[in-house]
Amino acid sequence: MSITYLEAIREAQAYLLKNDPRVYIYGQDVGAFGGAFKATKNLATEFPGRVIDAPISEDAMIGSAVGAAIEGLRPIIEVQFADFSTVGFNQMVNQAATLFWRTEVPCPITLRLPSGGTSGGGPFHSQCLESIYAHFPGLIVCTPATVEDAYSMLIESVTLDDPVVFCEHKYLYFHLKAKSLPQEALPIGKARIAREGRDMTIVTYSAMVHECLEAAKEMAQDGIQIEVVDLRTVKPIDTDTIIASVARTGRLLCVAEEWPWGGVNAEVISRVVAEGFNLLDAPPQRINAKDTPIPYHPRLWSVHRPTAQSIIAASRHLLRI
Amino acid sequence: MSITYLEAIREAQAYLLKNDPRVYIYGQDVGAFGGAFKATKNLATEFPGRVIDAPISEDAMIGSAVGAAIEGLRPIIEVQFADFSTVGFNQMVNQAATLFWRTEVPCPITLRLPSGGTSGGGPFHSQCLESIYAHFPGLIVCTPATVEDAYSMLIESVTLDDPVVFCEHKYLYFHLKAKSLPQEALPIGKARIAREGRDMTIVTYSAMVHECLEAAKEMAQDGIQIEVVDLRTVKPIDTDTIIASVARTGRLLCVAEEWPWGGVNAEVISRVVAEGFNLLDAPPQRINAKDTPIPYHPRLWSVHRPTAQSIIAASRHLLRI
Amino acid sequence: MNQELNRETIEQAYRYMLTARKLDERLAQLYRAGDIFGGVFLGKGQEALSVSVGMALRKGDIYAPLIRDGAGRLAFGETVLDALRNCLGSPLGPMRARDGNVHRGRPREGCMAMISHLGASISVVNGALMAKRMKGESGFMGAACIGEGATSTGAFHEALNQAAIEKLPLLLVVANNQYAYSTPTTMQFACKKLTDKAVGYGVTAHEVDGTDLESCWNTLQSAARKAREGEGPQLIVAELLRLCGHGEHDDAHYVTDDMKQSNVGKDCMELARTLMTSQHGFSDQELQEWETSTQKDINHSISIVKQEGGPDPYTHSWNPLATRELNEQANGIAK
Amino acid sequence: MNQELNRETIEQAYRYMLTARKLDERLAQLYRAGDIFGGVFLGKGQEALSVSVGMALRKGDIYAPLIRDGAGRLAFGETVLDALRNCLGSPLGPMRARDGNVHRGRPREGCMAMISHLGASISVVNGALMAKRMKGESGFMGAACIGEGATSTGAFHEALNQAAIEKLPLLLVVANNQYAYSTPTTMQFACKKLTDKAVGYGVTAHEVDGTDLESCWNTLQSAARKAREGEGPQLIVAELLRLCGHGEHDDAHYVTDDMKQSNVGKDCMELARTLMTSQHGFSDQELQEWETSTQKDINHSISIVKQEGGPDPYTHSWNPLATRELNEQANGIAK
Ligand SMILES: Cc1ncc(C[n+]2csc(CCOP(=O)(O)OP(=O)(O)O)c2C)c(N)n1
Ligand SMILES: Cc1ncc(C[n+]2csc(CCOP(=O)(O)OP(=O)(O)O)c2C)c(N)n1
Ligand SMILES: [Mg+2]
Numbered sequence A, B: 001m002s003i004t005y006l007e008a009i010r011e012a013q014a015y016l017l018k019n020d021p022r023v024y025i026y027g028q029d030v031g032a033f034g035g036a037f038k039a040t041k042n043l044a045t046e047f048p049g050r051v052i053d054a055p056i057s058e059d060a061m062i063g064s065a066v067g068a069a070i071e072g073l074r075p076i077i078e079v080q081f082a083d084f085s086t087v088g089f090n091q092m093v094n095q096a097a098t099l100f101w102r103t104e105v106p107c108p109i110t111l112r113l114p115s116g117g118t119s120g121g122g123p124f125h126s127q128c129l130e131s132i133y134a135h136f137p138g139l140i141v142c143t144p145a146t147v148e149d150a151y152s153m154l155i156e157s158v159t160l161d162d163p164v165v166f167c168e169h170k171y172l173y174f175h176l177k178a179k180s181l182p183q184e185a186l187p188i189g190k191a192r193i194a195r196e197g198r199d200m201t202i203v204t205y206s207a208m209v210h211e212c213l214e215a216a217k218e219m220a221q222d223g224i225q226i227e228v229v230d231l232r233t234v235k236p237i238d239t240d241t242i243i244a245s246v247a248r249t250g251r252l253l254c255v256a257e258e259w260p261w262g263g264v265n266a267e268v269i270s271r272v273v274a275e276g277f278n279l280l281d282a283p284p285q286r287i288n289a290k291d292t293p294i295p296y297h298p299r300l301w302s303v304h305r306p307t308a309q310s311i312i313a314a315s316r317h318l319l320r321i
Numbered sequence C, D: 001m002n003q004e005l006n007r008e009t010i011e012q013a014y015r016y017m018l019t020a021r022k023l024d025e026r027l028a029q030l031y032r033a034g035d036i037f038g039g040v041f042l043g044k045g046q047e048a049l050s051v052s053v054g055m056a057l058r059k060g061d062i063y064a065p066l067i068r069d070g071a072g073r074l075a076f077g078e079t080v081l082d083a084l085r086n087c088l089g090s091p092l093g094p095m096r097a098r099d100g101n102v103h104r105g106r107p108r109e110g111c112m113a114m115i116s117h118l119g120a121s122i123s124v125v126n127g128a129l130m131a132k133r134m135k136g137e138s139g140f141m142g143a144a145c146i147g148e149g150a151t152s153t154g155a156f157h158e159a160l161n162q163a164a165i166e167k168l169p170l171l172l173v174v175a176n177n178q179y180a181y182s183t184p185t186t187m188q189f190a191c192k193k194l195t196d197k198a199v200g201y202g203v204t205a206h207e208v209d210g211t212d213l214e215s216c217w218n219t220l221q222s223a224a225r226k227a228r229e230g231e232g233p234q235l236i237v238a239e240l241l242r243l244c245g246h247g248e249h250d251d252a253h254y255v256t257d258d259m260k261q262s263n264v265g266k267d268c269m270e271l272a273r274t275l276m277t278s279q280h281g282f283s284d285q286e287l288q289e290w291e292t293s294t295q296k297d298i299n300h301s302i303s304i305v306k307q308e309g310g311p312d313p314y315t316h317s318w319n320p321l322a323t324r325e326l327n328e329q330a331n332g333i334a335k
């Protein structure tokens, strides 16, 4: 048996619906159709009345989730593509994110954002918006990179008493497979050492974890041992695990698929230099997507986002300085 | 004669309306009423038909500006408070910001955002959203700190062929006065040394420039010379000026009123360490507002945002490490 | 069954209106005396409508009052002390001095705490109603209040449409007070009357003279009955005039004399007073006594709240998350 | 004055429809052959409506076509080459391979390049029309096309209201093709018919059988005339059925048989063909010849575009800003 990242997301939702009567799912085409990506396949039949088709109204979708959370439910909102969450943005960052701080009433909603680039996706079906949400206080932002994390972190997200932005990566939906679902997992907020190494640390998350692992594998053939830290959660950031890794390696490269300005990479680097400046043997570097809209054509896209090859180049550069 | 920051904004708009027939202003209550803050006072009378009241429809306001720009006009959109721009967000970051890159048709629109905290403003009338916009490719983000810059940068913003997010600070509207309007100015994209010093560099912008200058003045009494760099534009960032200053001082403190996660400070620090690591004698530090919604009560607000006192404390700390 | 506006209920309604009006007047004074941080926003002229909404609601219902709903808030159970604590920034207030003025509520008790973005609370009420239905509750209802200006927001549209599709027991109460800040209705919408919007959503519309307590009462009662009985969302549009500035900083010079002298310009308090004396047998003296005692109660509450002082920023907790262990140091900067 | 659907205009209209349909069919084939990156979205069943919009527009007007407007685009002046270049990712296409499939346009020529966010182009058209008015132009008009699903967006509402307030010459054309992706209209709105929305905005409504070219033509002509003559926005709602999947990846199994056999399920191309032969004296042979030559032209264009290859990422410019000197290194990272 093998299970994909996408199936894991479906299974997590099935588990939640089964075990927690407070959970329901709301989003465009999530009902009988099973969602644009089939992340809710069959769930409407298995859990009648709890997997509900929404009109094309992201603002109202997210706003209503806040109301339901106040009434004690635990909505999961599926936005068809992360890119479209910009029209429901206000309800997430101003309504959901401030509720607990303002009123002491928790706001346990989970916003599922199918994120990131795929071949031919183009400017409006490829965006990574984790940093936009992470900038606002009151939100937790998850960016699972593995089948296991897709499953366990989604379950934990819905269990948490806070609004969670769950950035699931579309590129991993079908590409990534695991043998089985995990029995236990690291909690949200903890990073994971995806590969150990002594020569440099790469901090990354989501689909880029796999590009970095590939780069690390290739570099290993030259005897260079790269440690890869998978952040898992980009807000909060597990600064301790990062610093501990940098303490071992002395070198830091941050890799993210999102746009560079003020992203996860910038936040990680700022934390590392503030706390661990003296651990560094070289200037911390970062690689992001280019600072333009995401191009449609695969050939343009392949140089727009970081890849194993550009990560290798940056790693070699970092090891030289 | 003296002129306030707010009056400078009004004068800039008067100048633009007078000298460029392509300019018009659109926003809630900007017409006969002259705007919530009076930034368009009398302009509707002086320029009939070109200062237009909008319905409470931020999405349509900004969307329409893009259409007018395509037709060759140069709209200025006033949003009543920066905080409300979240409901027009999509039109700015996906429609306006991508237009030139996608179609080679420039999108010269200026989005005026009355930003930042004032006493009693509370969670939804105090936000600094510059980093949210700066994260998206295709936008220019201005954050003027002086009466002179409010005037000259607004004029230049409207003159530029790109969409500009113009973050004007409400705290400076009435507090800040100058003798007269400037005859010449630094261009957008260039930072300014607001005060020279040899012991450390503070990089900051907007209202925080004044808190930093106050801190620098107080520190000078102890013989400590702080150089204060006013970024003026947070996208693009004038990295060269910053690095040159750090080269002189060896120490960097970044100060911003916005929330910390992935903000201007994080971006500046990441750039400085990547390019100027060896210039640094101590770990770069940053101060931001606390990572919670902005509190209503002035007593809470006074510790929520950075102030001269907390900047002094951070500076002393930085000089010791 | 509609509840009647009888001697008992009108006394209640009038007393809430009176308290709201007097509270507003005192808040305006406190504002001018510099005792209030930030703005003050009053409900003058809208008390009859607001109280009718508040009194159509029951415990267990959902209420999303807006900027001018002092009377409805009281009717739904808000105390004068809560209102004052919020406006004066007491740490004992419902928002613990973290938010101010009209931004207050007790969501656990069904009273939503508005964010400023207009139109944004309607879908929140929808969600609460959907949740109640999923939980198997029945007979409940929700009311969301907005001004005519907020009908121009995308949030209004998406939420009303959502409520209609889900056939939720929602009262969407629009106070058309003729201005959105300074903007007249001609620059806000082009339909003849706002009730014309109802058919486009497939919901029932009710138009009402917002200056007349009895009309407001009857309209809200009947709309509430329909909603509770499963007839879906009810759009109520009340015509009235904001008898004050947008906020106390605003002299409202743009309100035309014609408007003030027109039907919508009548003061619902004065009309209610006449109704009380001419139709329900209350005496002028009685009303005068209520006024005095209300005034006294408010003043007493003010003195209590003033003694409570402001919050202490150093002992204040700065945790944005309910999940304690996931809160980073509040300034987000690793030390 | 309305333009008549006479022998000459119907030939034109039919030929655009035919080209659009044939182009769609070829795109579907190319998609299945793996020649297209990303998705393919077709306009099958919507050609009569779409072409009527495109032909009601003139040079100097503004057009914001959406996902299923191949026919209208051609009528407004798009070339088959432009369409193919965009769908096949040629660097010579209007979006230079930066954007694909239906995301194309030439704003300088009045044809807006849609972003994906539904409803977002309507206000863009409004702004262009406001600009034309400010510049003193007259007689112009704009058309924005959406599906019934997009009527649920806040953007739709804000923009239609804006157009009504500003009394803009806007045709807002809603193709009610009964589904938004898989979502039936019952989960999208609760009004009886979408034209019911018009009165709530104070705009004129037109309802039309979207499968019938002649009805579409006449409706669009008359709406366009009204708009140009200053009667403000015109809301046109066409009833029809999407005769394909949402995209070519979708088998549309959820479209009910009842729906397919109902009136909306008729194919506008077949009806148009009958109209051509029975009413306008075209022969079957003639139509067959057009079909063959259209097919040939498209195939020829495909072979041209295929030879153009893809873009070269290394010589590609990565500047997001028009102001050259303000572009940072595209990767935003200081080296
Ligand atoms: C989305 C949004 N845009 C702008 C504002 C600023 N604003 C606050 S109140 C107001 C006018 C509201 O008018 P209306 O809805 O008629 O309510 P009224 O004040 O008349 O009761 C405006 C524009 C806001 N709060 N939210
Ligand atoms: C704001 C937004 N939300 C979601 C989507 C995803 N999406 C793309 S097309 C579509 C269905 C559109 O239905 P409709 O408007 O009826 O047009 P049709 O496809 O039927 O022509 C959806 C939900 C989107 N593009 N924009
Ligand atoms: Mg109003």
Ligand SMILES: [Mg+2]
Pocket (backbone or CB within 6 Å): D147, D148, D149, D175, D176, D177, D178, D179, D180, D181
């Ligand atoms: Mg449709």
